[in-house]
Amino acid sequence: MRIVSIVHPAGHEMPMLLDGDGLPIPDPNEWLIGRRSLAPTTQSRLLSELVPLYGWAESNGIDIRQRIEGGQGFTEAEVTSGLIEALRKNSKDAKKRVGNSVFNQRLDTCNAYIKWICGECVARHAADDRRTDRIVEIRGLVNDWLTQRVVGQPVSKKSSAKALTADQQAALAEFLHPRFKGLGRTLATKSRNFVAIMLMLLCGFRRGELLSLQVQDITFGAIPSVDVRLRPPDAADRRKPRPRVKRLPRILPLDPVLAHFIDEYIMVHRETLLEQSNLDTPYLIVSDEGDPLSISRLYAICVELRKELEGAVPENFSPHSLRHTFSESMEKALRSAGMDENRRAQALALLRGDSSLASQNVYIEREILERANSALVKYQGFLVTQVDQNQIPF
Incomplete structure (x- = not known):
């Protein structure tokens, strides 16, 4: 069982769950089509959370849709002892267990998926059909059995460990300042890294939001600002995975000093980087080769910062650390x-x-x-x- 990604010529990307023979499994993929507005990475995560469900069903000779539509349903032992244990197992090492948050996500996704199948089956029968009542009963029983297993979690300090303290933020900004030291071999690269990290730290951008920004999204003048926009998929964007704005668009004001650094980067240093490529690009943050910066390269920049600022930034420092901060x-x-x-x-x-x-x-x-x-x-x-x-x- 594996997940593959299908890319439409128009640029739309959709993951698909395949069985052991390499054939699409109809129900999960149809369920996912109803969630095609989600980001491809989120869709892939949802499918991955259904893999333990189908692994459990296959190993026990269970046809999930047939069990529901035929009214047989599932026994409490099958769900609480069999399925629950399957959802707890680590997909790479069956001897290990996943964390509580991953387990809860799997429970929630499997519950939503089984409810969807029940709804599909109900729609196939007349309202006065006795099977309809039985399917509704199955849906309620499975929902109760799964929700009772949700693991409560205290306020986490783990996420807080990702965030930078005020002193760490100051050290990071000072180190990245292109006129003091900076990260990179050239002034253009140092300016790019400074602008990218500061936008994430001071505006709370997700990695996809930062890498989806275009030059036209920056407004200069009396009130400088940055516009996070939702755009249709860009078929010309060859980055994998392709960055994407997953949440709500918004316009955020920019401090004049930060806006000055961004303006200098766009007018001078970005042009220097673009000279390394034969193709022009509308994206704000570009690589040393003049192409749109990829997610993997953004992570590599954070790894470099970890090494350069060892002890001055958290050990798990990443783009998401900046959003937490x-x-x-x-x-x-x-x-x-x-x-x-x-x-x-x-x-x-x-x-x-x-x-x-x-x-x-x-x-x-x-x-x-x-x-x-x-x-x-x-x-x-x-x-x-x-x-x-x-x-x-x-």
Whole structure:
């Protein structure tokens, strides 16, 4: 069982799940077509989360659609002992177990997929058909069995470890400044790296958003800004995977000093890099060879920074670390500005281009946890001081 990527001549990309004989598996691929608005990487992830489901079904001789449409359904033991264990296994090493977040994602995707099959089967029968009631019952039972296995997770400090502290941000900016030191062999490369990293750090761009920016998306003048736009697939873009704006478009203001560096990069250094290629490109961030910068090259830049700034940036420093840093820094700044929790979530969603306020909770909860821990340490210090002075207050 494997996932392949199909590219349409117009530029649209769609992953497909194949069986052991290399033939498409109809139901998962049809289900995915209904989610074709998602990014190809997200679609591939969804299919990968269905692979354990179909591996379990194949090893037990189970036809999922036939079981549902025929009304036989599944026993609780099949789901809770068989399927659940299959979803816990690591796809590369069956002796290992996946983390709780991956397991929960698999549960959610498989649950949504089985609900979709149930809906398809219900649509094939008349409303008064007894099989319809049985299919609805199967859907409810499977939903209960799967949702009961969701693993609760505390506020994570793991994501926080990816974010840079204020001192680390300052060290990174100083190191990358092309007039001080910079990263790269030429001034043009140093300027490119500085602009790319600063846009992610100071605007919270995802890697796909940064690499999808075009020169025309930058506005200079009295109020400089950058416009994150949703565009149709670019058939001329040969990068794999192709960068893409996955969330909401937005226009973000730019600090005049940052805008000056971007302007200098566009007018001088980007032109120097483009001279290395026979083809012109509208994309803002280009490689040393004058082509649109790829995602793998962006990661390579972060790996170089890890080596150059060893100890001054987190060990797992990556493009996503910069977005984490932006989100946590903005959460603190919004709280200092006096915004309540709901308004902070709304502001973060607008700045990050998210459609869901729930996705901001992790940053708000982490900030609340840090304040709670700070208060706890002060409380402990007060009591220890009283004890040390033989003035126990209880």
